[in-house]
Amino acid sequence: MSGTVRPGTGGRRRGLVAATAMFAARQRWLMVAAWIGGLVVLGFLVRQFGGAYADNFTLPGASSQQAQDVLQQRFPTQAGDSANLVVYAAKGVQSAAIAPRYQQLVTQARTLPDVTSVSPPLVSRDGRYAYVVLQYDHRSSSVPDSSVQALERLADQANGSGLQVEVGGSVVSAHEGSGQDPYETVGLIAAVLILLLVFGSFLVMGLPLVSALVGLGSGLLLVGMAARVADFSTITPSFVAMIGLGIGIDYALFIITRHRQALAAGASVEDAIAGAAESSGRAVLTAGSLVVIALMGLYVIGIPFIGNLGAAAAIVVAANVLLALTLLPAILSLLGRNLDRWRIRRLYHDGSAQDTEKGLGHRLSQQIQRRAWLWALAGTAIPLVLALPVLHMQLGFSDDGNKPQSFHSRRAYDLTAAGFGPGFVSPLVVVVERNGGLDQAALQRLQSGLQRTDDVALVSPPDPNPEGNAAVLCVVPRTGPSDPQTAALVHRLRGSVIPPAVAGTGTQAYVGGGTASLVDIVSRTQSRMPLFFAIVIGLSSLLLMTIFR
Incomplete structure (x- = not known):
């Protein structure tokens, strides 16, 4: 790889990474201005033309997606999501003291904004x-806050005097806990303390953090x-923040640590930057490229929202790599030999060879x-022992039962499970369609077959x-949405219960709903994982062979 010739090195050429870093160091004010200007322009473009985060989960080819597509086409008023209104009264919801209040509650629910229909109340046994x-x-x-x-x-106002009212369901869950996540802040505070203990300098501690935040x-x-x-x-910002902060700090530390070691050994600022870029900078570029390959490989899973999450994280990783190789050398050049200012005497380490030999890491390496x-x-x-739980790992998503008691959806989940069973929380939806009109005999056979199926509590x-060419049946499992028996039930309905009931009638039936969608996501992920590993490992190996020849 061609590049510039480093003075005093016998004509040996610098690589492209070092040449880029040296250009940034020599044109430091231009590089800083370019980054600031670029961020301002990007901010303006996002404000004017940027898109919004949206939870548009699709599973191309999955039965649950086909069920959703039929609902959108045949039942447009049911294609949206729903909320649940759950009521508990120790004296009974139909008692003389509670019934009028409960009926008024249901009447008021019909007038709520964006509500298209309210089902008849279902009372527990x-x-x-x-x-x-x-x-x-x-x-x-898409439901407004x-x-x-x-x-x-409405639920809060109706609570009290012997009546407990809670609301849950996907509409409520999607809008709970959408405020600022505190964990990134906790992580930043922990990073500040760790870096301060390691380096003993406020400036050296702050530079990796600033670099990561800008990236x-x-x-x-x-x-x-x-x-x-x-x-x-909508989880994209939190997801990429976890990856971006960690990688941004890590990549900056690679270069800053090597730069400080060169300065402590007596190198000039320019030579220290060049040496850090030639060694640690190349490592950052290689590591970042491998991470981007792995993240983009998530598209192989075949679930668009997972692939898009990987793409978003890959963009943030690439931005951190670019920053580490351009803006960071410019800042190091601006700081010169003042990088270790604002130090804490008892904690300070200058990064020299003598200082390194006194450290715990050096002593531990000798013992090893x-x-x-x-x-x-x-x-x-030790890693094998720690990895043993993987043998019993169950893939899936947490439900409302895992949320804090302070959430409406958690309390509604508990009331629903107590009154109607855990499967009632997220029932399966069987969507049936037939061009030219439904076959009533097939529909009756299907309902009877579903009712006779093990682990089905209610159909x-x-x-x-209105057109009579589609119908919906709700199937309530005996087990909860995250229970393995529920996943087995979904597969059994699709494989051995529904096909015989509709065979030869031209009727199509699909098992959908939130629980079935989660089952399809897990199945798709497990089936595509070997291909994902093969592609990512293969491309990464090719990249490493190209770099190291």
Whole structure:
């Protein structure tokens, strides 16, 4: 790889990475101005033309996606998501003291904004619980916050005097806990303390953090522009923040540490930057490229929202690599030999060879070299022991039952499970369609077959659309949405219950709903994982062979 010739090196050429870093160091004010200007322009473009995050989960080819597509086409008023209104009264919801208040509550629910229909109340066998479904005309992420807040206010105002009212379901869950996540702040505080203990200098501690924050900010702005042409989930900012902060600090530390070591050895600022870029800079470029390959490889899974999450993280990683090789050398050049100012005397380490030899890491490395086989065995055994839980790992998503008790959806989940069973929380939806009109005999066979299936607690009567060419049946499992038996039930319905009931009639039936979608996501992920590893490892190996020849 060609580059510039380094003075005093016998004509040996610098690589492209070092040449780029040296250009940034010599044109430091220009580089800083370019980054500031670029961020300002990006911010303006995102404000004017950027897209919005949206939870548009699709599973191309999956039965649950086909069910959703039929609902959108045949039942447009049911294609949106729903909320649940759950009531508990120790005296009974139909008692003289509670019934008028409960009926008024249901009447008020019908007038809530964006609610298209309210199901007839379902009362538990002991009469103490009641359950109502509120159908909305949009998907959860598209329902306005004000509409969800109106529903929560209705529940809060009705609570008390022997009546407990809670609201849950996908519409409520999607809008809970959407405020600022505190974990990034906690992580930053921990990083500040660790870096301060390691280096003992406020300036050296702050530079990796500033570098990571600028890299994360620029990456998020780029993702904001990409959101105009692709769907990025609402969890994207939190997801990429975890990756971006860690990688940004890590990449900056690679270069800063090597730069300080060269300065402590007596090198000039320019030579220290060149040496850090030639060694650590190349490592940053290689590591960043491998991470980008792995993240972009998530598209192989075949689930668009997972692939888009990987693409967003890859953009942030690439931004951090670019920053580490351009803006960071410019800042190091501006600081010159003042990098170690504002130090804490008792904690300070100058990074010199003599200082390094006094450290714990140096002493530990000597111990490892003396007993190499012992440490090799321990280094292999400990990770294997820690990885044992993987053998019993169950892939899936957490449900409302895992949320804090302070959430409406958690309390609604608990009431629903107590009054109607865990499967009632997220029932399966069987969507049936037939061009030219439904075959009533096939529909009856299907309902009977579903009712006779093990692990099915309840099957609702078919609910046809006005045209009579599609119908919906709700199937309530005996187990909860995250229970392995529920996943087995979904596969059994698709494989051995539904096909015989509709065979030869031209009727199509699909198992959908939130629980079935999660089952499809897990199945798709498990089936594509070997291909994902093969492609990522293969491309990474080719890249490493190209770099190291």
